[in-house]
Amino acid sequence: MQPPELGVxxxxxxxxxxxxxxxxxxxPVQAVIDVTALERLIHTxxxxxxxxxxVVSFTYGEYTVTVEQTGTVSVIPRSELEPGAxxxxxxxxxxxxxxxxx
Numbered sequence: 001m002q003p004p005e006l007g008v009x010x011x012x013x014x015x016x017x018x019x020x021x022x023x024x025x026x027x028p029v030q031a032v033i034d035v036t037a038l039e040r041l042i043h044t045x046x047x048x049x050x051x052x053x054x055v056v057s058f059t060y061g062e063y064t065v066t067v068e069q070t071g072t073v074s075v076i077p078r079s080e081l082e083p084g085a086x087x088x089x090x091x092x093x094x095x096x097x098x099x100x101x102x
Contacts, residue, residue: 007035013075033058042071
């Protein structure tokens with residue numbers, strides 16, 4: 001069985017979190033993010049030059065929506081995030097010299 005389209009999965013997850021039907025979401029997900037571009041990024045084909053690694057996060061109303069490189073979608077109420085917290089992974093600091101490792 002093929003997984004649902006990414007836009008459909010995003011709408012389902014947001015609707016489930018809000019306790020409504022996906023068709024009643026206002027604004028529609030497509031009005032908030034370019035779902036076609038997101039699907040192209042996440043589902044790179046065999047002839048693409050690069051493979052996407054990472055996550056894409058965006059805000060939909062009071063929610064932070066995160067799509068992982070695998071296509072996994074999570075929806076978290078922004079109120080559950082720490083004030084000023086960013087839902088994206090933070091880069092590690094680079095070491096300039098071997099002495100930085102001590």
